[in-house]
Amino acid sequence: MSADNEYWFCLTHHQVEGVEGCPNKDRLGPYPTQAEAARALEKAAERTEAWDHDPAWHDDAEDE
Numbered sequence: 001m002s003a004d005n006e007y008w009f010c011l012t013h014h015q016v017e018g019v020e021g022c023p024n025k026d027r028l029g030p031y032p033t034q035a036e037a038a039r040a041l042e043k044a045a046e047r048t049e050a051w052d053h054d055p056a057w058h059d060d061a062e063d064e
Helices: 034-038 040-052
Strands: 007-010 015-017 027-031
Touching: 007 034, 015 034, 027 034, 027 040, 034 040
Parallel strands: none
Antiparallel strands: 007 015, 007 027
16 A cells, blocks of 8 residues: 555544654554444444454453
8 A cells, every 4th residue: 555545534623634643643544444443443343343252362350
């Protein structure tokens, strides 16, 4: 992915930005399209939900 087609979702301003935006520490990405960057929070929530129910990553304290 080249810098010309990189899009980021800014966690401070809740909007899609190009390369020249807020510091990377304050955003998610890069994404190849503006549409994908706009879904960044939704995608992160989907991934978290999947990981929460993935037996390979499930580490109950009861198993210790």
